[in-house]
Amino acid sequence: MSTGLAVFDTTVQETNAWLKLIEQRLPPCDRGDAYSALRAVLHVLRDHLPQEAVLSLSAQLPMLMRGFFLEGWRPVNGASRIRDPEGFLQAVEQKLPDRFPREPKGAVEAVLQVLAEQVDRDEADKIAGHLPAPLRTLWPAPGARR
Numbered sequence: 001m002s003t004g005l006a007v008f009d010t011t012v013q014e015t016n017a018w019l020k021l022i023e024q025r026l027p028p029c030d031r032g033d034a035y036s037a038l039r040a041v042l043h044v045l046r047d048h049l050p051q052e053a054v055l056s057l058s059a060q061l062p063m064l065m066r067g068f069f070l071e072g073w074r075p076v077n078g079a080s081r082i083r084d085p086e087g088f089l090q091a092v093e094q095k096l097p098d099r100f101p102r103e104p105k106g107a108v109e110a111v112l113q114v115l116a117e118q119v120d121r122d123e124a125d126k127i128a129g130h131l132p133a134p135l136r137t138l139w140p141a142p143g144a145r146r
Helices: 006-025 031-046 051-060 063-070 085-095 104-118 121-130 133-138
Strands: none
Touching (some): 006 031, 006 063, 006 104, 051 121
16 A cells, blocks of 8 residues: 555555564564554653653654654653663553563563664664663673674
8 A cells, every 4th residue: 555655655664664573573463563562662762761862763763663652752751760671571561552462571572672673783782871781681682683
């Protein structure tokens, strides 16, 4: 299905490519589940980053994803106070639908892996560097990236 505008068609195609990669890492999830995981993890991640890092990361995302990444963001609220992986996973779980077919850790691992693969390597390293040290254990190691 074409929108008739190349910029919209491109961002839909790019977003679907991300969703497909996440879906492949989260069986038995479907495309809707992949979207739910992506949105939940991006929102929790966003809330742990300083404003300049959020804006830098958003520039690396397809236009459609940039919209839902920044949706509801209030930069004046400051970064989240969650400092441990368990708290991060709980925050993601709260944003996932009640009947999400996988545990939050699987969703976080799949989304962060795809994010680390799809954005510029320097950007991925900067994102990880902005996280508190305990949360960096959730970020894929450079050797684990494709």
